[in-house]
Amino acid sequence: MDDLSKASHIASFGMKAQAKRLRVVAENMANVESLATTPGGEPYRRKLVTFKSELERGMDAEVVRVRRTVRDMSDFERDYNPSHPAADAAGYVLKPNVNPLIEAMDLREAQRSYEANMHVVTISREMVGKTLELLR
Amino acid sequence: MAISSINSAISAYQSAARSALQDAPSISKAAPPEGESFAGLVRGSLEKAVELGHKSEEMGLKGVAGEADLRDVVMAVNNAENALNTVVAVRDRVVSAYQEILRMPI
Numbered sequence: 001m002d003d004l005s006k007a008s009h010i011a012s013f014g015m016k017a018q019a020k021r022l023r024v025v026a027e028n029m030a031n032v033e034s035l036a037t038t039p040g041g042e043p044y045r046r047k048l049v050t051f052k053s054e055l056e057r058g059m060d061a062e063v064v065r066v067r068r069t070v071r072d073m074s075d076f077e078r079d080y081n082p083s084h085p086a087a088d089a090a091g092y093v094l095k096p097n098v099n100p101l102i103e104a105m106d107l108r109e110a111q112r113s114y115e116a117n118m119h120v121v122t123i124s125r126e127m128v129g130k131t132l133e134l135l136r
Numbered sequence: 137m138a139i140s141s142i143n144s145a146i147s148a149y150q151s152a153a154r155s156a157l158q159d160a161p162s163i164s165k166a167a168p169p170e171g172e173s174f175a176g177l178v179r180g181s182l183e184k185a186v187e188l189g190h191k192s193e194e195m196g197l198k199g200v201a202g203e204a205d206l207r208d209v210v211m212a213v214n215n216a217e218n219a220l221n222t223v224v225a226v227r228d229r230v231v232s233a234y235q236e237i238l239r240m241p242i
Contacts, residue, residue: 005215012207019207121214128218135225 004131006059007124013056013063014117020066021049021110025103032098040088044096046072072097178227185219192216 001009024047034044052067074097082091195212198204 005218008214009211012211015207016205121210125214125218129221132221132225135229 001059002128004124004128006061008121009059010056010061010063011117011120011124013065014120015114017049017051017064017066018110018114018117022107022114024049024069025106025110028098029100029103029107032096032100032103034096035084035093036086039086041086041094043076043086043094044098046074046096046098048072174230178223181219181223181226185216185223188212188216188219 028046031044036043047069048071049069050067051064053062054065055061056063076094076097078092079095080091081087081093084093087093192209192212192215195204195209199206199209
């Protein structure tokens with residue numbers, strides 16, 4: 001495989017990884033109000049993606065993949081709301097440990113990273129085109 | 137490797153043009169070189185391009201059905217386009233070289 005094709009192929013792995021990350025951010029954002037249904041139960045726990053580099057044998061290049069999605073084990077916030085079905089004996093309801101501001105930043109970061117990888121694809125495409133232009 | 141096969145293709149055409157001039161005794165008739173011919177080169181690379189084109193169509197259909205990753209579809213189409221562009225560029229170049237030889241004053 002040509003190095004320029006390899007470059008865009010590697011970048012496509014980066015785009016895939018960032019797309020997965022965006023999906024996880026979307027899950028967190030959507031579940032910001034997902035509470036438990038049983039008294040004292042746990043609400044939605046924030047998810048995180050971890051990346052890893054992996055050797056792609058066919059290309060002899062290191063590509064990025066999502067290792068796995070892990071749960072954010074930080075503490076839940078509490079709200080005093082005795083009328084809620086998930087309220088514990090003291091009347092507190094646990095809220096998901098999702099901070100919309102952090103998720104917004106993560107969203108931005110995923111977008112920028114995706115765009116950077118897309119730029120690699122565009123540039124390598126352009127370079128292939130220009131090289132072939134030499135024959136014309 | 138590709139350039140050397142193009143060179144051999146051009147020399148094949150040169151020798152073909154020479155052998156066409158049967159009446160001119162001063163030009164020696166060279167036997168066409170063994171190995172890849174221009175037609176073979178074009179056919180081989182075009183078949184490869186067509187195969188990639190089929191793959192990209194397949195991926196496109198899968199993408200529409202929501203089965204394939206969008207980025208894989210884009211990459212497949214991109215690869216097919218690249219392959220076709222390369223074949224067309226090489227063919228154009230060799231054909232223009234051939235025409236140049238045909239226009240050569242005898």
